[in-house]
Amino acid sequence: MPLPPPPRELLAGRVQYEVPLLNRKVDREKDTPTAALYRMYEHLVVDQHIELRNEIEAFWYHSSWLVRDIPDPKGPDPEQYACLACIPKLLCLAFNKRIDLGLPRDAPPIFTQDMLAEWRAQDRAREQAPGWVDAVPKLEHQLSIPHWDNDRREFVPLDPAEDSKVSREFAENVIIWQPHIHFA
Template sequence: MALQSFRRLFRRFTKSLPPLSTPSLTQDDRNSSSPLPPPPREILARRDEHEDIIYTRARPDEKLDTPLAALYRMYEYIILDQHIKLRNELESYWYHSSWAIKEIPDPHDADAERYAVLACITALLVLSFNDRINLGLPRDAPPILTGDLLDEYKTRTKIPEEAPSWASEVPALENTLKIPHWDREKHDFLPLESFSSIGTSPDFQSKNILIWQPHIYFT
């Protein structure tokens, strides 16, 4: 850990590349001047630098945060295989009960690969949230549940989440985007060999993105 910290500190004093854009998007308006996170391949090429960014930035103000801003943060965590941060972001999104997944606005992202990843994330949100909803937990349930609340929720009609309409209209990529995951045996970030590999995400495959199925359940 000390060596890794030294290497990161060294890079900060020896950078020759222009700095990465800081993902501070907090508005649904895509014409906002707030910068977006870089495209997938740029993040992957400069993984350590971007990890520094996501680990040192502050959490957004909940009153100013938006579904689209959260979607872009999840995009970063998926590209970097930061499954704990992804899990925390999913849980935070869940407790914003007014943020219906189908109402996530179309980001109209100009980068085709980033746009495709964003579309796939909405499908992951649906899978994750509907898993909890099928267990009888509504989006407005508090973090700590009592027996009386659980009995009440059992009488409620389950309302499943749906993906936004724009997500299915985002075209599949012409060239396969491979997003590596941490290989515990080889101690490195490596992509899956093919779409037939065990653990491949079918939702990402629909957009020609090869990735290990992200950890999306937090029950």
């Protein structure tokens, strides 16, 4: 699998990258956690929030893919590597919210109240970020990933000092709007 381009290249060529990403077909039977991590990275950088959320949901339903077991992608580009390292934190945030509600990773999409009551009575296995995430070097200069501002009809960067929408999971290395990560 060829690696996607670094963030600045994706941002500079957003128009050329956006449609192919939207039209990409994924064989979920042959999918891997690393491939999913890179897809989430691409959707995140080009501001495709619905697709990112869909990838997070698809990862959830691969119940054998524990977040802590995502292999270190050892990204050759420091900014790409910094972005990749934040995604497991987002997965933990999304998944642990569901787990705290009593949903196990292997729960079917449709379930009964009795099933939920049974799951809530069981011990809960919360997700954890893989060890490599904390070892990713801090960037010399924070990367700013603009988001689409519907009122202004353009992509705009966030001011981390003034905007409460900045993602805390990314804040050390990347300034980005907190993506929509929760799903039904």
